[in-house]
Amino acid sequence: MTVLEEVKYRLEGYCCKCGDCCRFLYCVEPLTELGFKFMKLIYPKYRRFKIIGKDKNGIILACKLIREDGLCPDYENRPDICRDYPNPKKIYAGGRLYKRCTYKLLPGRTFEDFLLNEEEGQEQSTDK
Ligand code: SF4
Numbered sequence: 001m002t003v004l005e006e007v008k009y010r011l012e013g014y015c016c017k018c019g020d021c022c023r024f025l026y027c028v029e030p031l032t033e034l035g036f037k038f039m040k041l042i043y044p045k046y047r048r049f050k051i052i053g054k055d056k057n058g059i060i061l062a063c064k065l066i067r068e069d070g071l072c073p074d075y076e077n078r079p080d081i082c083r084d085y086p087n088p089k090k091i092y093a094g095g096r097l098y099k100r101c102t103y104k105l106l107p108g109r110t111f112e113d114f115l116l117n118e119e120e121g122q123e124q125s126t127d128k
């Protein structure tokens with residue numbers, strides 16, 4: 001029987017300060033403009049975002065604070081939604097990194113590592 005292995009991703013790279021993750025953010029919860037208004041009442045930090053669009057995945061936000069040079073003027077107090085990027089877990093939810101993002105999400109084990117482990121396992125079972 002073949003057992004599928006869960007692929008774990010690791011993060012590599014650095015931030016080139018393109019600012020794309022601040023200018024285009026998906027907000028999947030709440031899904032509506034009204035819900036986002038309530039969210040801003042409960043979490044005032046989210047007032048820095050404005051809605052710039054909406055599609056089947058949720059509402060799309062842009063941060064009003066991002067500077068021209070791609071730096072955050074409120075980095076120490078940035079909300080969780082900012083701290084969470086780039087999060088390897090997002091790839092499981094269909095998330096992708098931005099095109100200009102200089103981080104990379106790489107599989108924890110390469111295909112070659114996986115094959116090597118398989119071969120070693122088969123050798124051990126034939127030695128018995
Ligand atoms: S608060 Fe800072 S880190 Fe968060 S989206 Fe705005 S500029 Fe980017």
Ligand code: SF4
Nearest residue numbers: 015016018019021101
């Ligand atoms: S998209 Fe990536 S490289 Fe660009 S500012 Fe965000 S974290 Fe940095």
